[in-house]
Amino acid sequence: MMLLPFIAALFAPFLVRQLKQNAAWVLAAAPAAIFIYMLAHLGAVSAGETITGGFAWIPSIGVDFSWYIDGLSLTFALLISGIGTLIVIYAGGYLKGHPQLGRFLSFILLFMGAMLGLVLADNFLTLFVYWELTSITSFLLIGFDHTREASRRAALQALIVTGGGGLLLLAGLLLVWNVTGIGSMSELLASGDVMRDSPYYLAALILVLGGAFTKSAQFPLHFWLPNAMEAPTPVSAYLHSATMVKAGVYLLMRLNPAFGDTVAWETILPVFGGTTLIVGTLLAVRQTDLKLMLAYTTVSSLGLLVMLTGLGSEHAIEAAVLYLVAHSLFKGCLFMVAGTIDHEAGTRDVTRLGGLRAAMPITFAAALAAAISMAGLPPFFGFLAKEEIYYALWATNPWALTFTLVAIVGNALMLVIGFAVALKPFLGSPVQTPKHAHEGPVMLWLGPVVLASAGLLAALLSGFVHAGISTPMASAVAGEATPVSISLIPSIGMPLFLSILTVAVGIGAYLAADQLRGTIANVLAAIGWGPDRGFDQFMRGLVRFSFRVTVLLQPGRLDFYVKVTFAFIALALLLPMVLFDELPQWPAWPSDIRFHELAIIGIGILGLFAVIVAKDRVTAIVSLGIQGFAVALIFMLFGAPDLSFTQFMVETLSVVILALVMTRLRLNASDYRPTGERIVSGAIAIAGGLAFTLYLLKVTQGTLDMRLTEFFNEFSRPIAHGANIVNVILVDFRGTDTLGEIAVVTIAGLAILALLRVRTRQRPRPADAPIAPRTADGEA
Structure with missing residues (x-):
């Protein structure tokens, strides 16, 4: 099943040439089959079982191509394949008639396969290969419209930031492997305090966090994610809801049983996550582009997930699990809604939109349902997540009060953005838009409707969802049995009061959104410099430094x-x-x-x-x-x-x-x-x-080591069937080496021949022509 997206990607261009946009329905069968296959494991995993498998990949160094399915990886696989099915269909409608639709669907399926491999991988190096493959495929998707400079810059920026983080992750995984002798996640999770007790724990933690923070866009490395909105909307919807940006969160959740419950873990993650939550929501309020508004709230949501994972208490882990699922559903829906508005109305600028409710009733209904879940209101799954967040955070000590306040502000501003996307384009008097707005075809509204409905059903059937999804996932993150039982019926207490306070603050901010947007814009203008500009300065400095080093070391002599x-x-x-x-x-x-x-x-x-x-x-x-x-x-x-x-x-x-x-x-x-x-x-x-x-x-x-000599003496005749040991060594035992040497000599000979032929064809110099002056090494 892990190979199915790659196989579908291979056939995507051919199917699009034959079936046009309808090929998306056929290609969507691949992720749908994976979803059904993973769904079949739900009963075993919810019963506490883990599913493992694989084969030896590089046995000489202990590298296996292995997979590990528990509550955490299964939930991610279901989200990736389920939402991926809807994204493929949505892409067929969104890019209808595009000459490169086949290439796009191939890229999105490759991206899907890379993300599936990442969350299911057990071996460290297998995980790293898929980790880097997500960076490469996202580069192709973000830069899909390669004729635009902004797309090329965004793709390169994402590749550099996440690729650099990938190198840090590789160093961290190799350090863990070297310190513990463990090369797989399943063995590391069962190792207890081996890593926490190691003197290299802090170094390994910082390296791993470098990979996770770049991938999940934690402040101050968050800037690449909003710029990735240069990609077509199907990419944005998929990348922000269920795939790449949550890879870092997945890694932190996966490593929590082995790395968590330390002062460093419970300090670094909450501080960076909380800061990212506030920065992301404030920058989201500043935007007027629907996709950018949603992109910055994704940054803030990732910060909230990192903060909850770092706090590490039972309720914090439950809250992180619930919010991750809820966020995948409502954010995927809202991004597809934003893309549909842009596709059918011709603009994503919220200040140029209004009165679309009558023209796009299905899209409006889906957007409103997703916004309610994003705001944390009943009867949607986002409400359960928000209530559990306050259960996890509320306490009277200064540390807990700080993060409670951070969560209130962040959740209130996310309510503002959710309803700004769901209400402002649809309510009010109709506004003249670049295109005559109308409801999109079924390929465009199917995904938002399904995801919005899933957010509602998940809350109404929370008992079944907790038994099959939430509890196994929370148990995998916590490293012990962690039952989740929250329901739509709230308990009277401080979490409910904090939830009401959040809604009140959010409504007030929504009503004053224009003034708030202007204030934030003025503050940002006064600050001036930011991480995005700093990235450009860093790249320019790197180019200058590289040029000077090249001039010094490569003078051409x-x-x-x-x-x-x-x-x-x-x-x-x-x-x-x-x-x-x-x-x-x-x-x-x-x-x-x-x-x-x-x-x-x-x-x-x-x-x-x-x-x-x-x-x-x-x-x-x-x-x-x-x-x-x-x-x-x-x-x-x-x-x-x-x-x-x-x-x-x-x-x-x-x-x-x-x-x-x-x-x-x-x-x-x-x-x-x-x-x-x-x-x-x-x-x-x-x-x-x-x-x-x-x-x-x-x-x-x-001392002369004769082992190699003895090996050749013993096996030259039985293995290579040759009596002349020297010949056997050259032709068989190191045949590839010999072939390389022959190739080098051949290439050198051809180069010499070409040089001589070029000199021969030159016009003869007259006998009385002056000889050009030469340098010390004889060159004219």
Whole structure:
């Protein structure tokens, strides 16, 4: 089932070419099938069972492609597949006639598959692969309209922020793996206090939070999420309701049993979550674009979920679970409503809309139902979530009172936005809109109606929902049995009074929304700088820094690259030996050395001297071949005739080819270098030679490990069916390596041939033409 969205994505363009927008109905069968399949596990999971499976992916390092289904992952999978079904259908109507509809549906299905894999993954590395895949696919979706600069910027911004957070998450997961020896979520959740008791707990926590906070847009990293509204509305509706932005929340909920219940966890998460809640709602009130208003409330809702997860009490976890489900239903509905208004009326500006109730009655009904749930009013599921939030937060100590006040302000402002989206476009006198407004086709209003109805039914049938969804999910987050029992019948007490206070504050803010919007706008104008502008400044600074580094390290001179390469090789070999006292013992001169051995050494020294004193390039190349022939003779003397033959052939070809190239290129006969440059080059050459000499001496003075030799001796004939062990090694055991070497030599040969042919085709220079001045390295 995890592969089904990817398979559907493969066929999406073909189906759209054949069926046009009706292909969305066919493609929606894929997420619908996943929803039904996951729904079949509801009974087992609600009974306390977990479903696991998988296979070895990279067994050499203990990486499995495994999945883990409990109350948390099952709820997310149901939301992703259920809402995903409606989004695919909605996209078919919203992008009707779009020439790239097939590409869009393919991207949205890939995104769906990535998100499903993320919430079902058990192994750390499998989870990370899907985590990054959501960033990549969201980049494709946000930048779908790639002809617009704003879309490209938003897509790149989302990719950079969430991709950077993904690297932090990878570091955190690897640290947990290294500290605990555990590489899967299921084992980590069963490990008790192993991670909390580790001295590396805080480092791992900060790294993991870096990944979660970037993905779920926590302040001050929230700016990418509203900018992602450049994507088509189906993307916004899906991304904000059930998928990517909740990935960070999912990760925090998943890790709560292993990382929670510490001072750091219960301080960092509530502080950042509460700040995000207030910032998001205030910025939402400032907006007049329906999608931006909803986007900023998504930021605030994510902050509320992070805050509740961080508080970690039983009621806080229950509240987080209820609110996550309620938010997915009403936010998906409202985003699709905003898209339908834009599609049918031609604008999303709330100040240019009004009186659409008669023209769009079904859309209005769905919007009103979702807004009631967003405001936390009965009889919708959002009411249960808000009541449980106040059950969790209310206490008389300053810490609890602070977060209670934060929740009241945040929930009140979300009521303002919910009813601003649901009422202002539809009530009042009709306003002239860019397009003649009318009710959209069934593909546009089906999703909002289903999600709004689900929010109502979930509250009316809360007992069944709690038994199948809320309780298993809360138990998975808490790490112990956590029954959820709240219903539509409120209990008289402080939570109810706080809920009434929230509604009263929200109504007052709604009536003064225009003045409040102006005040917030003035404050933001006075502040001026913000994280979004800071991102642009950071990117410009990064480009400037990269340019300067590139100019410094990539000046375009081959001799500079060679010097730097050999200098760092020498440092990499010499420094460890010097710093860790690993210098080899200098070998004694052998007393039984023979005349022919001395002769070979002499040949090598003569060749070296000949290279140094050579007056022109061709002589230097030919002299350099003497070194190779001396090495070939050493191979022959010490019983390696095949290597000796290879060395003779390589040296001969190298000398011939280099000499041929040098004679065909228009270069100075000699390579003049200033004295200072000669000294630097000589020092680097001596350092490199000394480094390799000391390194080889150290290696040869160690104990010879014969295990690889024994392996080749034992298995060359039975496995590779070859008696010549050297040939078997080259062709079979390291055949891919050999193929790479052949490819390199072939490419180099082709490059040389092309260079020679280009030079040959150049027009001959007249005998009396002046010669262009050349630089020190011989280039004209």
